[in-house]
Amino acid sequence: MALGASPLGPGLASAQIRAVQGQGHLLYLDESDVHLLPLIRARWMKGRRVRITTPGTNRRRAFFGALDTVSGRWVCADHERKLAVHFVAFLQQVAATYPSGPLDLALDNAPTHTAKVVERWLAAHPRVHVLWLPTYAAHAANPVERIWGLMKDAVAADRLAGSIEVLTHAARRFFADLAPYPVKLAHAA
DSSP: OOTTOOTTOHHHHHHHHHHHTTSOEEEEEEEEEEESSOBOOOOOOOSSOOOOOOOSSOOEEEEEEEEETTTOOEEEEEESSOOHHHHHHHHHHHHHHSOSSOEEEEEOOOHHHHSHHHHHHHHHOTTEEEEEOOTTOOTTTOHHHHHHHHHHHHHTBTSOOSSHHHHHHHHHHHHHTOOSSOSOOOOOO
């Protein structure tokens, strides 16, 4: 990276500056699933091996999330699956949460984000601009990925929830209690 260059890239850096100056909003978006089958984290153990039972059949719930880079506000929704129509419903929720000014959305090129129904929604909402991150962007590029990790550590890792409904409720509660700026954000130079 060149001296004085922003880790965000030129488009994201400009959007961040506009957002800080109150001339718009910059949000990072992503989605993730919570699975009924327990998420097993690596660990070193002394003594007896920990055993985590599984239900045998997996079920999952899709969560969509957006993180405001200025206020640290978290907006989320959950649906039965990660479909493009569900992503459009989430975009509608985000646009309603931020009803005025330009809305810059940083997201990866996942198929859910590039579907024709999403393209049509974006074309019908000219104040919403997409800033593309690499497909399946890593934690460094998209801070929402780190929020998914925090949620999964808190509600799903190394334990069996009992039912997808119990797991979904625990994830919703985690997000409701999430403080502003739950993860460190890269800032424009």
